[in-house]
Amino acid sequence: MSVMLGWPGRLRVVLLILLGLALAVACGGGRGNLPSGSSPTAVSTPVDTAAVPSPAAPTPTASNVKPRHIVLNPGEPVAAIGALFYVDLATGATEGWEVGVDSVVRAEVSPDGRYILYGQHLLDTTTGAVCQLEGVSGWASAFSPDGRYFLVETPAGMEKRTSDTCGRQRGPLGVPLQGQGWVGKTSIHASAAWSSSGEALVIWAYSDPTPDEPQGGQHVYLVSPRLDSPAAVHVGDNQRSLGPVAWSPDGERFALASGTTLAAVDLRGQVLWSTDIPGSSIANVRWSPDGHSISVHAFPLAEEIDGRLYPGRNPAVYVLDARTDAIDFRLWGASACWGEVWTADGRSLIVAGQRSDEFGWFVVTADGTSVRRLDAADGAFFVEPSPTNPGIAAFLGRPTYPNGNVGPVEGPLMSLDLRSGAAKPVLYASPEAQPPEWDPAHSPRRWLSDGRLVFFTGDGGHGGCEMGPRRPNLEVQFPPFDAGD
Numbered sequence: 001m002s003v004m005l006g007w008p009g010r011l012r013v014v015l016l017i018l019l020g021l022a023l024a025v026a027c028g029g030g031r032g033n034l035p036s037g038s039s040p041t042a043v044s045t046p047v048d049t050a051a052v053p054s055p056a057a058p059t060p061t062a063s064n065v066k067p068r069h070i071v072l073n074p075g076e077p078v079a080a081i082g083a084l085f086y087v088d089l090a091t092g093a094t095e096g097w098e099v100g101v102d103s104v105v106r107a108e109v110s111p112d113g114r115y116i117l118y119g120q121h122l123l124d125t126t127t128g129a130v131c132q133l134e135g136v137s138g139w140a141s142a143f144s145p146d147g148r149y150f151l152v153e154t155p156a157g158m159e160k161r162t163s164d165t166c167g168r169q170r171g172p173l174g175v176p177l178q179g180q181g182w183v184g185k186t187s188i189h190a191s192a193a194w195s196s197s198g199e200a201l202v203i204w205a206y207s208d209p210t211p212d213e214p215q216g217g218q219h220v221y222l223v224s225p226r227l228d229s230p231a232a233v234h235v236g237d238n239q240r241s242l243g244p245v246a247w248s249p250d251g252e253r254f255a256l257a258s259g260t261t262l263a264a265v266d267l268r269g270q271v272l273w274s275t276d277i278p279g280s281s282i283a284n285v286r287w288s289p290d291g292h293s294i295s296v297h298a299f300p301l302a303e304e305i306d307g308r309l310y311p312g313r314n315p316a317v318y319v320l321d322a323r324t325d326a327i328d329f330r331l332w333g334a335s336a337c338w339g340e341v342w343t344a345d346g347r348s349l350i351v352a353g354q355r356s357d358e359f360g361w362f363v364v365t366a367d368g369t370s371v372r373r374l375d376a377a378d379g380a381f382f383v384e385p386s387p388t389n390p391g392i393a394a395f396l397g398r399p400t401y402p403n404g405n406v407g408p409v410e411g412p413l414m415s416l417d418l419r420s421g422a423a424k425p426v427l428y429a430s431p432e433a434q435p436p437e438w439d440p441a442h443s444p445r446r447w448l449s450d451g452r453l454v455f456f457t458g459d460g461g462h463g464g465c466e467m468g469p470r471r472p473n474l475e476v477q478f479p480p481f482d483a484g485d
Contacts, residue, residue: 110150374416
């Protein structure tokens with residue numbers, strides 16, 4: 001089956017930005033997997049926090065905006081528009097909150113699901129109480145792993161606030177935001193990644209073009225208990241990347257992507273290693289659950305065909321040794337440009353690709369020795385493994401037409417048994433709630449810490465990344481690689 005998926009508007013803009021920033025690729029006889037004496041080195045610069053004022057903590061105000069709580073009976077379809085749902089894939093038990101179409105696509109959910117940030121409101125799902133955040137200039141996001149804290153942008157800078165007081169207890173982080181495009185027009189808003197313990201934090205954003213940075217810039221700051229103040233971390237050429245930061249499972253290191261450079265950085269902001277990954281840009285840095293491996297997606301260089309810009313023909317997923325930066329193997333022609341990649345036990349990866357003109361989703365063992373197509377997910381939109389259950393993945397259905405093309409995302413939400421390869425519907429959406437949504441192109445997290453899936457309605461689906469028959473057949477390749485690849 002030959003499948004050609006259309007480029008969704010919003011994702012296409014992001015990917016074309018990345019492709020427009022592509023670098024000339026240098027790939028030499030397999031040496032790309034070795035540390036180089038000329039590899040870029042991070043520069044960690046302490047940030048002066050003295051100039052950042054600490055505003056008085058206001059009393060949070062109650063809100064008249066009351067999200068409607070929805071509990072679905074078994075088999076009952078989703079009908080609400082602009083609603084956020086928690087779904088148990090095993091039982092189908094579903095509850096949700098209707099917060100409005102404009103708010104749901106930018107909503108943030110605490111890891112345990114207790115709190116939902118939407119607009120400038122905070123909902124406590126256990127009590128139903130809603131309050132309005134005070135002094136927030138636009139961005140509120142990034143709950144800590146235990147859900148006790150979240151981050152906001154204010155005119156004075158970025159702050160950490162407490163969830164159980166609706167942000168009444170607050171403190172500046174000392175990370176400068178002004179004059180760097182963090183507040184205002186940015187192609188991708190500021191974001192953050194907490195370490196697993198919640199003690200350290202990496203904050204990054206992409207700034208608008210300036211005379212000094214014609215293509216804009218990526219700004220990364222480390223807030224760590226081993227530093228007296230936040231430190232600016234610079235790696236590589238500071239080009240943009242999608243999902244550029246990921247913490248190791250033990251919270252002692254983080255991996256940072258910038259342009260074609262991937263680096264591992266410790267809690268003092270010191271680079272442990274850095275290496276270049278072939279491609280125009282790398283994205284979606286993911287650690288294996290045991291912390292031994294890192295996977296990255298390499299966007300290919302763009303091609304111009306008949307006056308139109310197309311993604312390059314050779315995307316790839318690289319798997320590296322997290323301790324040494326050596327490339328263990330690569331999946332040539334594969335995509336894993338967003339979302340979870342590793343199964344919860346770390347034994348496998350799930351990637352998109354094609355073989356024999358059949359586009360689909362594949363399970364690859366962590367050592368690269370076995371590749372298996374997920375036939376039950378044929379034509380599926382965004383297959384992602386559960387971060388808590390190693391035997392389950394989820395995806396949204398979409399119709400497949402006789403010519404091999406696929407239609408828009410329509411659901412149902414499917415649960416996929418990775419051992420047997422069988423899929424079953426878990427939740428349907430009625431026509432008025434179409435299209436359902438569940439993907440990393442929006443703010444809501446996709447999984448809760450207890451394994452439930454987060455699902456929402458009211459915004460158009462996205463077609464994924466680099467889908468279609470123009471890519472080469474998926475192939476596992478071990479170093480040394482051929483020159484020119």
